[in-house]
Amino acid sequence: MTWGEFRPAENKALLDTTLVNPAYEIQAGDILVSRANTVEHVGAPVLVGDVRPHLLLSDKSLRFTPGSSVDRSWFVYWLRSPAARRAIAAKASGTSDSMRNISQSDFKAIVLPVPPAAEQQRIADALHERLARLNEIKTHLVATRQRLERLRDVVMAAAATGVLACDADPQHMTIDSSPSVTDGTLPPLATGWRWARLQNIADIVGGISKDAKNQHDSALTEVPYLRVANAQRARLDLSQVSKIRVPPKALEKLRLRSGDLLMAEGGDRDKLGRGWIWQEQIEDCIHQNHLFRARIQEHATRPELLGWYVNSAARSWFEANGKQSVNLASISISKVKMLPVPVPPADTQEQLDFVDLGARVLARFNRLVTFCEKGLAHAAALRRTLLAEAFAGRLVPQDPHDEPAEDLLKRIRAEREAAEAERKATRRASAPDRRTGRSATGQPAPETAPPRAPTPLPEGEQTTLPLEFTE
Known part of the structure; x- marks a missing residue:
């Protein structure tokens, strides 16, 4: 989540796939949020794209599954908005100066403004277009600053060895x-x-x-x-x-x-x-x-x-x-x-001349680096403004013919109630009858093996869990 994008190749996966719990397996379309992270990144979200099999949700993450009519890109953009970041920061806790935690219950209690489904898509499309241009500008500015810093190192080395002021070939x-x-x-x-x-x-x-x-x-x-x-x-x-x-x-x-x-x-x-x-x-x-x-x-x-x-x-x-x-x-x-x-x-005077020449040339590079940093700061401020305007309803036009957001919320509640009823019915169908030992489907209840007594260990030895991870 820290990178702002989902990178499945940089996560850990279980080698023993028999240990995979499907309930925690990450799927394409999941919205993942960092539950424990630095002050800057706690609550940072990503939208999962292509994902390799058997990649599991960690205990430091939360997964959001919006209703079927909620635009997932819109929801991720809202989680990155200034209002959402302030709400997350207010609820996050921690004793460290750098690390923060936010609980699932605190996250679920955050209030967000919900526009109609059609407007959600318009907001997401507009933000995608504008933020893509900002990201392109940021990429160019970062690359330019890195080139300037490398050239500045070359100038510092030339000044420090006398080569910058030398007419003859260096030795x-x-x-x-x-x-x-x-x-x-x-x-x-x-x-x-x-x-x-x-x-x-x-x-x-x-x-x-x-x-x-x-x-x-x-x-x-x-x-x-x-x-x-x-x-x-x-x-x-x-x-x-x-x-x-x-x-x-x-x-x-x-x-x-x-x-x-x-x-x-x-x-x-x-x-x-x-x-x-x-x-x-x-x-x-x-x-x-x-x-x-x-x-x-x-x-x-x-x-x-x-x-x-x-x-x-x-x-x-x-x-x-x-x-x-x-x-x-x-x-x-x-x-x-x-x-x-x-x-x-x-x-002494010659040494001062070397310093004066180096300082004058380096000052030019420092000014150019400062321009890049100001451009990056302006791009970051513009990004925050775009997100704030989007979720204040001022970035895209509103359409009175859109389905009201209240109808959307009613449909989400109905979906949730139906899903919960289906889960309860499934649990009841698989539960064994106390008299017959069979479930409602007529299948015999699975046998439960008695727990095995732990094998005594020689004094001084420790046990390890049979888990293997790969980078």
Whole structure:
């Protein structure tokens, strides 16, 4: 449900089809809703199209089966409308900041406006046409933004190695190998530049670990501290900065200074090393243990040049030297100290010229990326407006000759009552008579085998369910 479309190939299916309960088997035309998900996606719906056999409804999902006269596309669009999303958010609960749950009973209690069946189809057709155009625009904007970001990485790497300002052909240079890291192929450098290990031009330290006991000690100093979420690719996101209580010695040791480069120690593998330069935006700020701080030695290089390199050409080095656990990747401080970094000529003014040229070119790319992001935000707002107008009755014309919605609801109630009566009759027909042991159809009642006693297990062993799943 999170993707907004049904992808049967990415779901799990039972290998042993004898375990399939037909009551939970997903069928084409089903409307599925995410019952437990993130704040953004709880209650997200999909309309099932082609589906492979033996695909079952999970306990984190709900299935809606509208009446025969209800347009299913219209119903899914309504579930995505701003009004429905607000109603779902109001009823969803959860203790986590990111995860929410909504019960079946709460979902069933949500009130929705029901137009005549013919108008439902007109609404669905109009939304399909308009939203398809919006989706096409969104696809182009996303692709354009991705191309711009790739080109921006190329420019950052060229600026960080001097190639952007170099008239002569760049030179491929080497660095003494180290058995502790894998350097791979290093990019070419401009004339006068050289390679060095990060530990040769900067002091690198890790941050502070959060000690829960200290957070209630009023004698300790409370200061702001940066987390991995604050260190984005070539920028710092300071919209949410947490605070922590630390001893005075820790504050003195870890207080950030202008020009310090922050790099992520853990997270997704492709995000290792990302981060940017601290410019004293917040007084007495420190950083957590999942961020490394590199403080450049005097005149060795400009922080911007090092930051551009770490966030562009060095990404492959971080991925190659990171360690992957089950869910997260990380890299040790000893390896980060061995990162090969380009070192410009010692002339301070020349270094400033490199930074000025790189900043001017990158500013153009940043403006274009901003235009794409504004376009995507506008498309999202227009989508919400279209859905809101559709379910306020203002997107398509109304026809007084349409069958009234009340007649539609009466027919749905009649269908439901008939289906319930049929289920009860089926249960009565299959139930065995107490005197004869036969059902109403004359068939003998199925024999019920007595439960088997569980087989004792040797001490220390555990049982497993006989289920096999495949991705």
